[in-house]
Amino acid sequence: MNRRILESQFLDAENTVLSIISCERFFELYIKNILRQTNSKLVYEEDRKTRSKNTWQVINKIQSHTFTTRKAGRKSYTIPFRETLKRFYELIRYTKLQDKKSHPIIRKFSKILIDYQFLEEQEHKSTLEFINWYRDRILHNGNSLPSMRLLDYIIAKRIVPIVDAIRAQTKTEYGDWWYFLETMTKIDILQSLLSATILHRNTKSKKQIDSSVMNLLYIGHLKELGRANLNMNWLMQRNLRATFEYNYQDPLGRGKRFANIEKEKNDLAMEVTSCPCCGNHSLVIYRQQINDIFNNGEQLNIDWVKCYTCDYHLRYNTGEPAYFNLYKQNLFNLEFNSTPLNK
Structure with a gap:
């Protein structure tokens, strides 16, 4: 139920x-x-x-x-x-x-x-x-x-x-028409989905349930990569035109500028790094501290990330992309020394 x-x-x-x-x-x-x-x-x-x-x-x-x-x-x-x-x-x-x-x-x-x-x-x-x-x-x-x-x-x-x-049958026929199935960081979304394990029947043992949960989380990460990657059309990937603003040039540079201004002006923006999807240095890591009412009011960190180029977005409770070999390093629960949480 x-x-x-x-x-x-x-x-x-x-x-x-x-x-x-x-x-x-x-x-x-x-x-x-x-x-x-x-x-x-x-x-x-x-x-x-x-x-x-x-x-x-x-x-x-x-x-x-x-x-x-x-x-x-x-x-x-x-x-x-x-x-x-x-x-x-x-x-x-x-x-x-x-x-x-x-x-x-x-x-x-x-x-x-x-x-x-x-x-x-x-x-x-x-x-x-x-x-x-x-x-x-x-x-x-x-x-x-x-x-x-x-x-x-x-x-x-x-x-x-x-x-x-x-x-496979049309790849040579249509050239790079299938670009949206592979991220700019060379993650093949289609092949990754093929390798995922998912059962449509209910699992019984705790081991099966845990494995099913992790596989569903992995598929969730792939779906988010696919959603964000769809914004990186042929022109956007080559930094020629923004996806939804045909006259805007240098969209990759804009993503970096937006991320840097967030880091400078937003107290919750902790760090700027490269994006797991588009690879552009425009991914902002955010952190908010709240009082955990279920744990004696101890302070709890809520982390999330957003890319200002491809719109890749992820929250800490979905798990680390690095755990699923989708990124080179952890994005959540990091130590930040350069920027105080509350100015």
């Missing part, structure tokens, strides 16, 4: 919905692109009056030029993701059938499929169907979201492996 309360309390409902819907849309467009390469009509919905029973009838109609699309005015409807998956995987099945693989459209599809063979794996097929099912469940029912832990499992263990395979 406590776990359910915590997972519900800390779940970001808006971004959970956006994550699932965005992933579903990404895969839909990706697979439709493969179908378009084969024949552009494969992504269109058939007229309801002449609708075919299966994909084999669809491709025969396309081949014989008798395929008619469902239209709204002059615009043809494209098929939903559920039908996209059905056509795609039926085409894969036809490539293995002796009586169908010689069909001109199947022959062309077979050649194109060579670059996308990873999608034939049953686990990836199940993941795509599951994402489609969950998207429909959210949008049509509107009352069912995965827990925070289940969302991490879906993304890290089911979606990320497909994205990693897509990245």
